[in-house]
Amino acid sequence: MIKTYITTVKAEVFDGSEEMMSRYPIRHYSDDWGESWYLDIPSRLTPGQNNPSNLLKGQYIVTNSNGRVFNLWPNDFYDLFPEEE
Numbered sequence: 001m002i003k004t005y006i007t008t009v010k011a012e013v014f015d016g017s018e019e020m021m022s023r024y025p026i027r028h029y030s031d032d033w034g035e036s037w038y039l040d041i042p043s044r045l046t047p048g049q050n051n052p053s054n055l056l057k058g059q060y061i062v063t064n065s066n067g068r069v070f071n072l073w074p075n076d077f078y079d080l081f082p083e084e085e
Contacts, residue, residue, distance in 0.1 A: 059071045
């Protein structure tokens with residue numbers, strides 16, 4: 001059976017700024033090799049545990065209606081959440 005879902009999400013493009021890192025569960029590492037960011041995504045299988053997801057500049061940080069945060073590449077974001085015409 002095919003189901004239709006309608007959802008509202010909050011999304012913004014990650015730019016690596018301190019301001020964005022303060023609003024989301026993002027960890028930042030910097031060393032001789034460069035910079036790295038990790039978005040801590042709450043585990044659905046193990047409550048209280050986070051799964052780190054590599055986060056790169058240009059990816060969308062998406063917060064869905066129940067408050068879960070995840071990251072997507074722009075093409076994936078546009079495929080999943082097309083703008084209303």
